[in-house]
Amino acid sequence: MGWLDRERTIAPPGFNRWLVPPAALAVHLCIGQAYATSVYKTALVKHFGASLTEVGVIFSIAIVMLGLSAAIMGTWVDKNGPRKAMFTSAAFWASGFLIGSLGIFSHQLWLVYLGYGVVGGIGLGIGYISPVSTLIKWFPDRPGLATGMAIMGFGGGALIASPVSTALLKMYDPNSGATGWVASGESVGKLFLTLAVVYLAYMMFGAFTIKVPAEGWKPAGFDPAKVRAAALVTTDNVSAKNAVKTRQFWLVWIALFCNVTAGIGILEQAAPMIQDFFRQPDGTSLASAAVAAGFVGLLSIGNMSGRFAWSATSDVTGRKRIYMVFLGVGALLYTVLALAGSTTTVLYVALAFVIISFYGGGFATAPAYLRDLFGTFQVGAIHGRLLTAWSAAGVAGPLIVNAFLDAQGKPGALNAASYQPALLTMVGLLVIGFVANLLVSPVDARFHEPRPGGVRSEEPALEA
Amino acid sequence: MSTAQSSVTPSTGKLVIAWALVGVPLAYGVYETLTRVAALFG
Numbered sequence: 090m091g092w093l094d095r096e097r098t099i100a101p102p103g104f105n106r107w108l109v110p111p112a113a114l115a116v117h118l119c120i121g122q123a124y125a126t127s128v129y130k131t132a133l134v135k136h137f138g139a140s141l142t143e144v145g146v147i148f149s150i151a152i153v154m155l156g157l158s159a160a161i162m163g164t165w166v167d168k169n170g171p172r173k174a175m176f177t178s179a180a181f182w183a184s185g186f187l188i189g190s191l192g193i194f195s196h197q198l199w200l201v202y203l204g205y206g207v208v209g210g211i212g213l214g215i216g217y218i219s220p221v222s223t224l225i226k227w228f229p230d231r232p233g234l235a236t237g238m239a240i241m242g243f244g245g246g247a248l249i250a251s252p253v254s255t256a257l258l259k260m261y262d263p264n265s266g267a268t269g270w271v272a273s274g275e276s277v278g279k280l281f282l283t284l285a286v287v288y289l290a291y292m293m294f295g296a297f298t299i300k301v302p303a304e305g306w307k308p309a310g311f312d313p314a315k316v317r318a319a320a321l322v323t324t325d326n327v328s329a330k331n332a333v334k335t336r337q338f339w340l341v342w343i344a345l346f347c348n349v350t351a352g353i354g355i356l357e358q359a360a361p362m363i364q365d366f367f368r369q370p371d372g373t374s375l376a377s378a379a380v381a382a383g384f385v386g387l388l389s390i391g392n393m394s395g396r397f398a399w400s401a402t403s404d405v406t407g408r409k410r411i412y413m414v415f416l417g418v419g420a421l422l423y424t425v426l427a428l429a430g431s432t433t434t435v436l437y438v439a440l441a442f443v444i445i446s447f448y449g450g451g452f453a454t455a456p457a458y459l460r461d462l463f464g465t466f467q468v469g470a471i472h473g474r475l476l477t478a479w480s481a482a483g484v485a486g487p488l489i490v491n492a493f494l495d496a497q498g499k500p501g502a503l504n505a506a507s508y509q510p511a512l513l514t515m516v517g518l519l520v521i522g523f524v525a526n527l528l529v530s531p532v533d534a535r536f537h538e539p540r541p542g543g544v545r546s547e548e549p550a551l552e553a
Numbered sequence: 554m555s556t557a558q559s560s561v562t563p564s565t566g567k568l569v570i571a572w573a574l575v576g577v578p579l580a581y582g583v584y585e586t587l588t589r590v591a592a593l594f595g
Contacts, residue, residue, distance in 0.1 A: 105564040111571040118575060242575070248582030291574075298571060383592035390586055438593065 093296075095170030100300035106227045106308065108298055113220030113239035115295030116175050119288040120182060120216045121246015123151055124389075128254045129277045136274025137198045144198075147206050149483070154210025156480025159218050163473025164329055166215060171223045171299045178216030179292030183285040185209020190281035193274050205281075216292070217243065217476070221456045222469030226302050229465075230311045232457040233408070237400025240453040244393030254280055321409055321529070325537040326466030333474055337462050337532050340525045345455055346478040346485075347522025348415050351423065351515040352448025353486030355441055356392075358494075359385045363438075365503040366431045372502070376434065384438060388445045395446025400453035408458035412526045415447040415454075420519035427512035431505035452479075462532055489514055 091097060100106075126148050133144045166174040185208040192200025220239050228235035259265040261276035307313070313324070332338045355362065360381040367375035376384070403411040426440045456472050463471055490511045494500075497507035 103564075105568055107568055108564060108571055111575045114575040114579075118579065242579075245579050245582060248586050249578045250582075252582065252585040294574060377592075379592040383590045386586040386589040387593060390583065390590065393583075434593075 093169075093173040093176055095168075095173070095301060098170050098172045098300050099303050100306075102303075104300055106302075109220070109224060109227050109300070110235065110238045112171075112175075112295040112298035113224055114242040115291050115298070116178065116216045116219060117239050117242025118246045118249060119291050120178070120213050121243040122250040122284065122288070123148070123155075123213055124244070124247035125250035125254060128251055129258065129272060129280065132258070132272040132274065132277050133193070133201075135271050136193065136277065137196065139198060147201055150202055150206030151210035151213060152483045153480050154207055155213040155217060156477045156483075158211040158214030159473035159476040160214075161473075162211075162215050163218055163470030164467065166218055166473070167222055167329075167467050167469040170301055171219050172296050174215055174219035175292060175296035175299065178212045178219055179289055179296060181208055181212030182216060182292065183212075183289040185212055186281045186285035186288070190278045190285070193278035193281065196274075214473070214476070218469050218473045220295075220299060221472050222465065222467075223299060223301055225456060225460050225465055225468055228308075229313070230308055231401070231404050232460050233403040233454060234401040236456040237397040237453040240400070240456075241393055241397040241449075243452075244389065244396050244449055248389055248393065250284075254284075257283055321407065321531060322461040323464050323531065323537075325532075325534070325540070326464035327462075327471075327532055327536045328538060329467040329470035329474060331536045332459075332463050332467070332471045335532050335536055337529055338471070338475070340529045341455070341458055341462070342475055342478045343525035344412055344416060344522045344529075345451055345475060346482050347518045347525070348412075348419070348448060348451035349479055349482035350486040350489070351419065351519050351522075352445060352451070353482060354490045354511060354515045355444060356388060356448070357487045358490055359388055359441075361500060361503075362508065363434075363441075365507065366437055366505045367434060368504045380434075384441070387438065387442060391442040391445040392449040395449035396453035399446065399450025400457065403450075403454045403457060408454055408461050409526060409529055411450065411454055412458070413523065415451050416519050416523035416526055419444055419447045420516050420523065423512055423516045423519060427509045427516070462529070464538075466538060 130141070130144055133139070133147075134141055137144065162174075185205050188204025188208055189201045190204075192198065192202075192204055221236055224235040224239055225232045257280050258272040258276050261279040262270075262273050264270060264273065327335070360378075363376045363381050363384045364374040364378075369375065399411060399415070406414075422440050422444050426437070426444070430437045430440060455475060456468065459471050459475065460468050493511035493514065494503060494507060497503055497510070
């Protein structure tokens with residue numbers, strides 16, 4: 090299909106680069122639905138007669154597939170361009186919903202694992218990295234702002250999918266409104282079909298709007314000399330194959346892993362956590378279910394806005410410094426949360442909001458950090474490989490928190506003190522991430538791709 | 554080869570439509586979430 094090829098997406102003279110962020114957002118807003126699965130989780134538990142864990146596996150498979158497909162397909166995405174990548178992502182994401190709905194209608198949970206989890210997860214991975222390298226090339230003057238705008242969409246997607254899905258479930262289920270109503274499996278199946286069609290259309294809009302800049306293009310008034318002036322920003326390029334051989338890649342991997350693990354610690358437990366923190370000696374909590382739901386919503390806003398605000402700020406402060414804030418200030422705030430978070434709800438909510446904004450900021454700033462260290466040549470593929478840190482954190486974060494909480498007592502009987510071991514472990518992780526980020530230095534010249542006319546004598550070995 | 558971009562205007566309509574297509578749903582999502590957040594301060 091030649092019309093999807095990179096060569097067919099080269100922008101004509103006069104193309105407005107501000108058309109690229111909405112194209113990228115169109116994809117990220119759709120795949121961000123992955124964070125809104127809780128809307129129909131209970132309905133699927135009832136429909137399949139399965140446990141919460143068995144249904145939760147659907148989401149876990151999708152996140153693992155996200156990391157794997159981003160890592161494996163990154164080079165393909167860089168080579169074939171954003172249009173083909175977005176088109177492929179849309180096909181996988183929509184097919185995931187279609188196969189998932191088939192599984193729901195036929196009462197086959199394994200088909201939902203295969204559909205939403207495996208097939209949809211591949212769509213997630215390809216979609217997540219598809220616009221990143223293109224945005225960085227269109228915005229060499231503000232790469233953090235550009236990637237922040239797109240990756241903000243991944244956080245924002247859940248904000249849209251959650252109320253829309255709730256409204257659709259009510260519309261599709263004739264029993265909605267009954268006391269203790271749980272949506273029927275059939276209504277979830279219909280919801281999946283609807284989402285497949287809507288997301289396919291939206292992602293196609295992204296795919297057919299995005300364009301890559303012509304070779305040598307630069308924005309008016311952009312002075313590449315300013316880029317050269319920053320110590321950690323290279324004008325050379327490192328291939329994805331060589332990037333994973335460098336110490337810098339793994340230091341950033343550790344920093345991202347620690348930041349995400351710590352953030353997931355709060356996100357996974359958000360609703361019960363605020364109720365447990367303000368549990369009274371008689372077992373009741375000062376935080377009602379409505380307050381807990383409001384708190385979860387506020388964290389979603391913090392997650393989304395942090396992605397844009399911190400990533401855009403990193404264009405001014407530099408990537409290493411902003412990661413020092415995420416990890417250093419994050420460790421400090423986590424310590425206050427663990428030791429004094431139950432003092433007042435205002436303090437608790439404010440601390441959690443800032444911590445989650447750092448979590449989102451870490452995701453959104455990562456592509457620009459990689460651009461600074463490894464250049465633009467295969468930044469999408471390198472970013473894809475870095476996202477394995479997310480998959481690993483997605484397993485480690487909940488494991489750490491749940492293991493500590495299980496040892497402290499049963500749900501409903503926990504209080505603020507029960508969370509201290511888990512939260513202080515997260516502080517330790519953030520300190521490790523802080524040190525890893527501190528050790529990041531410019532990549533050795535032997536890993537650079539040869540410049541035109543230059544020759545690199547041999548394949549570089551793994552950096553000591 | 555270096556081709557600096559000069560000012561562009563013909564795509565303004567396209568730009569407005571593109572940003573509206575993503576901005577309106579996002580604004581709706583933020584609004585819906587904020588109404589839930591209101592319970593925190595109510």
